[in-house]
Structure formats: structure tokens, C-alpha cells
Amino acid sequence: MSDQPRFDRGHTDDLMGFLAQSPSPYHAVASAAERLEKAGFRQVAETAAWDGSTGGRYVLRGGAIVAWYVPEGAGPETAFRIVGAHTDSPNLRVKPLPDTGAHGWRQVAVEIYGGTLLNTWLDRDLGLSGRLALRGGAHRLVAVDRPLLRVPQLAVHLDRSVNADGLKLDKQRHMTPVWGLGDVAEGDLIRFLAAEAGVPAEEVTGWDLMTHSVEPPAYLGRDRELLAGPRMDNLLSVHAGTAALIAAASGAEPVPHIPVLAAFDHEENGSQSDTGAEGPLLGNVLERSVFARGGSYEDRARAFAGTVCLSSDTGHAVHPNYAERHEPGHHPMPNRGPILKVNANQRYATDGTGRAVFTEACGRAGVPWQAFVSNNAMPCGTTIGPITAARHGITTVDIGVAILSMHSARELCGSEDPYLLANALTAFLEG
Incomplete structure (x- = not known):
């Protein structure tokens, strides 16, 4: 498109910094909150009384964040425009009794989280990140962002058939990373992480910890037209949604709706948690916003009836080595704009009404877009998307950015697409 917005590499550079700062969902929401604070948003506690004043606010709960901006003149029946995303990515998560090992190796016991590509975690330098729960209910973020762990693959000399028959991994026996030599000592890992976080080990009562690749994001290709990095599914959308919300809140013209960013945890394992999309967090925030502005249940019903959500998540770019796995008439490509995701069986929530909202936003932003549908086989x-639509009764559209290597420890997208997505989301929130 001739009127496509000129690519601003600064947005993608900032995304790379966001990915590096966000090795866990808890770090991701902290990074998003930091950007919102700089833009004038303020955190409100769910246990506090809310008022109906204008301006930007956000709530944090675990690895989830919901942020919204109430413009001047918004009434209790004013509808919402929501960008939905998720903060979690498939990885290896530390078990309750983490210290293990065998044959003189010290290892860390891990559980497989989400539908990860197991082989991508082999022979890769890994760090540890997440949060420590402390006495009294406080939490402390921790991130060891240097080579600490490794899941070593068996040498080809000891598995001569691996290249002919394919790699076969047992999740229990083959995915336990090593992190040193010597005798296994109970409490060793948590003592180490407590020291890294600057808290006494005896204050730590629990943890939510996970591995991450310490290799930083990087441009790839002759012309740097590609971006390689971790956790783009789905921190790419969290970053774009945060940027779009800030842009909508700081625009010269007041927005006719209440723009919202809802970034949930636990999408990769079904969203069934208090911080997942199937939990009550988003509905509670929207309802409390209506009631804080003097609204009734009738106003809440009117506001929800006019609300639209763009569920932004990554999708599949056509793979040049496996094109037969894709729908023949729908081959999304990098740097050709966000994708509209459609599934007749409601695995995606998009319908004709939602498509019109999305394409109108792309048109106003001058952003090209592509259609995605799965191969029938x-x-x-x-x-x-479908969870949000069903739980809250709001029009929901599934969109995203086309990538390769989805659910790998390191994924690949077009370097222009994050910028194009952010422009489309901004136009949607401003609409």
C-alpha cells in the first residue's frame, strides 16, 4: 500500500528491549506498568474504593495487567475498546522440590509448561526468572539473566539413529537441566536465588520460577528484515497494546470509547486461573469502572453491548519448508501487516461484524492486513478470543502477527510487523 506508514525501527528496537526485560509474565507486567506510569497512568488496588475520575489507571495481579483510560465526557454507559493479549510463553518451570541430580551432576527439577517445542530447549544457555513469595504476603521479582542452566542433548555417538528416526524426548527423563557439579543439597537453588534477589533465604515461603533463553533478541537477514527473539508469542502483542493504549490516551482528540489493555497469564495452558482470560479479572475491572462513574446494571449492559475486543496473538506465517501444512489459499507473509484469524468452529472468535471493525481500523491507519485460516486437515x-467473547458477551476479533517457530524458545517474525500491529491497534482504540 502506498499510504502504508513509514516503518519506524525505533518501535521494534523498543520491543527488543521489552522482550529482554520480560523473561517471565511477572516481569512483563512490571515492564508494561513502568511504561504506563511514565505516560501518567496510576496503579489502583483491587481492595481499594475506586472513583469515577478521568485519566489512566491499571491493576496488577500476578502475571496479569488490566489498564484503561477514562476520557473527558465518558458516561457510565460508554463502551470499551479492548486489546487483549497474554503474558505467558511455553517453557520449563521449576518444581516445588527443585534440587535434584545424579552421577555427580547437580540438576534442577522442572515441569513442562504449555505446548513447548521441547527440542528448542536443548543445548541452549538458560537463565532463571520469576518471583519469590515472602513471609507476610510480599513478592520479590528475580531474574538470573546469565548462563546458569543447560539441558544437554545426548551425543550422536550414543544415539546413532537420531538423524534417521528423529529425536524422541521423554519429558520426565530427558528435560532436566544441569547447573553444576557436586552433591545435591536440599534448598540449594532457593538459597542461591534468594541471594540473587537480595532477600534472606528463610524469608522465602514459595516461588513461581521458570527458565528463559539468555540469548538477546536480534535482527536477522541480509537487510535486517526479520526479528529473532524469545517470547514473541505473545509479548509482541503486549508491547504493541501498551504502546497503543498510551498513544490513544495522549492523543489530541478525546476518544469516543474507553480504551483498555487486558494482558492475561496462563493462556498457554487453558486460561483457567484468577489471572487467566477465563477468570473474573477483566469483567470485574470493566464493571467497577462503570459503577465508579455512577452507573447502574443497565448502564453496564449498554456499555458491554457496544464493546469490541481485539484478541491479539501470534499466528502462523507460511513455512517455506512445510508449505503443505498450510491452507493453500492463505499464506501469510512477514512484513505484510497483521493477520485476521478466522475459524468457522470458533477456535477464533472473528465473525463478519468483527472483521469490519478490524479492517476499518487498518484502513484508517494505512496498515495492510492478511487473512489466516488453518488447513482443514x-x-x-x-x-x-473465544473465551473473552463467551464470558463477557462482547464482540471479539482474533488478530495477530505472522511468525515462524511458534512455541520455540526463540521465534521469528518480520521486523516491520510489530510496528504495523501497533498502528492498527492505536487506530482501533482511537476509533
């Missing part, structure tokens, strides 16, 4: 994934 292949099962289709899903997102927070």
Missing part, C-alpha cells in the same frame, strides 16, 4: 489452535 490440521487442527486449529485457539486464543483468549
Whole structure:
């Protein structure tokens, strides 16, 4: 498109910094909150009384964040425009009794989280990140962002058939990372992480910890037209949604709706948690916003009836080595704009009405877009979109950015697409 917005590499550079700062969902929401604070948003506690004043606010709960901006003149029946995303990514998560090992190796016991590509975690330098729960109910973020762990693959000399028959990994026996030599000592890992976080080990009562690749994001290709990095599914959308919300809140013209960013945890394992899309967090925030502005249940019903959500998550770019796995008439490509995701069986929530809202936003932003549908012979994934539509009764559209290597420890997208997505989301929130 000739009127496509000129690519601003600064947005993608900032995304790379966001990915590096966000090795866990808890770090991701902290990074988003930091950007919102700089833009004038303020955190409100769920246990506090809310008022109906204008301006930007956000709530944090675990690995989830919901932020919204109430413009001047908004009434209790004013509808919302929501960008939905998720903060979690498939990885290896530390078990309750983490210290293990065998044959003179010290290892860390891990559990497989989400539908990860197991082989991508082999022979990769890994760090540890997450949060420590402390006495009294406080939490402390921790991130060891240097080579600490490794899941070593068996040498080809000891598995001569691996290249002919394929790699076969047992999740219990083969995915336990090593982190040193010597005798296994109970409490060793948590003592180490407590010291890294600057808290006494005896204050730590629990933890939510996970591995992450310490290799930083990087441009790839002759012309740097590609971006390689971790956790783009789905921190790419969290970053774009945060940027779009800030832009909508700081625009010269007042927005006719209440723009919202809802970034949930636990999408990769079904969204069934108090911080997942199937939990009550988003509905509670929207309802409390209506009631804080003097609204009734009737106003709440009117506001929800006019609300639209763009569920933004990554989708599949056509793979040059496996093109037969894709729908022949729908081959999304990098740097050709966000994708509109459609599934007749409601694995995606998009319908004709939602398509019109999305394409209108792309048109106003001058952003090209592509259609995605799965090959009929292949099962289709899903997102927070159908959950959001069903739980809250709001029009929901599934969109995203086309990537390769989805659910790998390191994924690949077009370097322009994050910028194009952010422009489309901004136009949607401003609409």
C-alpha cells in the first residue's frame, strides 16, 4: 500500500528491549506498568474504593495487567475498546522440590509448561526468572539473566539413529537441566536465588520460577528484515497494546470509547486461573469502572453491548519448508501487516461484524492486513478470543502477527510487523 506508514525501527528496537526485560509474565507486567506510569497512568488496588475520575489507571495481579483510560465526557454507559493479549510463553518451570541430580551432576527439577517445542530447549544457555513469595504476603521479582542452566542433548555417538528416526524426548527423563557439579543439597537453588534477589533465604515461603533463553533478541537477514527473539508469542502483542493504549490516551482528540489493555497469564495452558482470560479479572475491572462513574446494571449492559475486543496473538506465517501444512489459499507473509484469524468452529472468535471493525481500523491507519485460516486437515489452535467473547458477551476479533517457530524458545517474525500491529491497534482504540 502506498499510504502504508513509514516503518519506524525505533518501535521494534523498543520491543527488543521489552522482550529482554520480560523473561517471565511477572516481569512483563512490571515492564508494561513502568511504561504506563511514565505516560501518567496510576496503579489502583483491587481492595481499594475506586472513583469515577478521568485519566489512566491499571491493576496488577500476578502475571496479569488490566489498564484503561477514562476520557473527558465518558458516561457510565460508554463502551470499551479492548486489546487483549497474554503474558505467558511455553517453557520449563521449576518444581516445588527443585534440587535434584545424579552421577555427580547437580540438576534442577522442572515441569513442562504449555505446548513447548521441547527440542528448542536443548543445548541452549538458560537463565532463571520469576518471583519469590515472602513471609507476610510480599513478592520479590528475580531474574538470573546469565548462563546458569543447560539441558544437554545426548551425543550422536550414543544415539546413532537420531538423524534417521528423529529425536524422541521423554519429558520426565530427558528435560532436566544441569547447573553444576557436586552433591545435591536440599534448598540449594532457593538459597542461591534468594541471594540473587537480595532477600534472606528463610524469608522465602514459595516461588513461581521458570527458565528463559539468555540469548538477546536480534535482527536477522541480509537487510535486517526479520526479528529473532524469545517470547514473541505473545509479548509482541503486549508491547504493541501498551504502546497503543498510551498513544490513544495522549492523543489530541478525546476518544469516543474507553480504551483498555487486558494482558492475561496462563493462556498457554487453558486460561483457567484468577489471572487467566477465563477468570473474573477483566469483567470485574470493566464493571467497577462503570459503577465508579455512577452507573447502574443497565448502564453496564449498554456499555458491554457496544464493546469490541481485539484478541491479539501470534499466528502462523507460511513455512517455506512445510508449505503443505498450510491452507493453500492463505499464506501469510512477514512484513505484510497483521493477520485476521478466522475459524468457522470458533477456535477464533472473528465473525463478519468483527472483521469490519478490524479492517476499518487498518484502513484508517494505512496498515495492510492478511487473512489466516488453518488447513482443514490440521487442527486449529485457539486464543483468549473465544473465551473473552463467551464470558463477557462482547464482540471479539482474533488478530495477530505472522511468525515462524511458534512455541520455540526463540521465534521469528518480520521486523516491520510489530510496528504495523501497533498502528492498527492505536487506530482501533482511537476509533
